[in-house]
Amino acid sequence: MNTTLLNPRMLGFWARCVREAQHLSQDALAANASVNIRTVQRFEAGLPINVISRRVIAKALGYTDPDIFDDPKFIETVLKFFDGLRAQQQQDLDNQHPDHVRIDAQALVNGDAVARFADVVNAVSFTIEPALTDETKQIAASFCDYVQDLMDVDDFPVSSSLGFAKDLDSILEELRGLGASVYSATRDRKFRRVDWGDKPSWEMTVGYLAIVPADRELSQLYIPRWMKLA
Incomplete structure (x- = not known):
């Protein structure tokens, strides 16, 4: 079975949104995950980090499954969220240009x-x-x-x-x-x-x-x- 992989930049943006919704700074998230702040910054920017860092960041964001970022259901949820966001943005643009x-x-x-x-x-x-x-x-x-x-x-x-x-x-x-x-x-x-x-x-x-x-x-x-x- 083919598994859709989440674009790293999309995942990074999602993680940033979750962090900010919890009113966590990058420093606080890094401390909770016991990683360097540069690791959090790289992850949120869509840059590669090692598997262990991905797992501890997932836990620090409140996910019980440390491998949630690779879970097909999680990926499907995130993709649907961004599809809806793009559709809303497109509708807003259309409303700005009625003619x-x-x-x-x-x-x-x-x-x-x-x-x-x-x-x-x-x-x-x-x-x-x-x-x-x-x-x-x-x-x-x-x-x-x-x-x-x-x-x-x-x-x-x-x-x-x-x-x-x-x-x-x-x-x-x-x-x-x-x-x-x-x-x-x-x-x-x-x-x-x-x-x-x-x-x-x-x-x-x-x-x-x-x-x-x-x-x-x-x-x-x-x-x-x-x-x-x-």
Whole structure:
């Protein structure tokens, strides 16, 4: 039978929550477990400690079973707790953006990926995080301009495509060097005017690019639920 192991950082965070709920300092927990405070700090940070230290910390936190951290039922309980916490955090975010929807995003790590993105979208929306430095914002703006120009190019030869990808690689590398990451997302939309009558809706793929600080890892983007075409 396969046993799910608890992520050490998740376990460390759980242990810290239990300790703080008992109004114990790290010093007090270390004293109760007869270990060095650095051992408690490492454990709560998700860093490895030896099995004996894990067992005495479990006892010091009030668990009767010293091997509780490896118990499948305990692990299941902790995982459910964090799943519920993430769901609540996501719901809180959704409530803060009632006029937006979430779509899956992915990091753009090379020029080829950017070129493919520009090739499939019919329109694009850009977001440059205000927290970035002015220098980074300037380069991010140049990147956005390049993508916009690339979208307007039709039927370019393979040699040109390679050149575009190399240029975009350089810009992405420069952004990474300045502590920024680029994320993309797409959404298929249908547009129509009230006066179109029986005419079919206009189908198009809208692209979204977000340039954010590198320490922000995005899996989804919030985008407006509705959009108008000029």
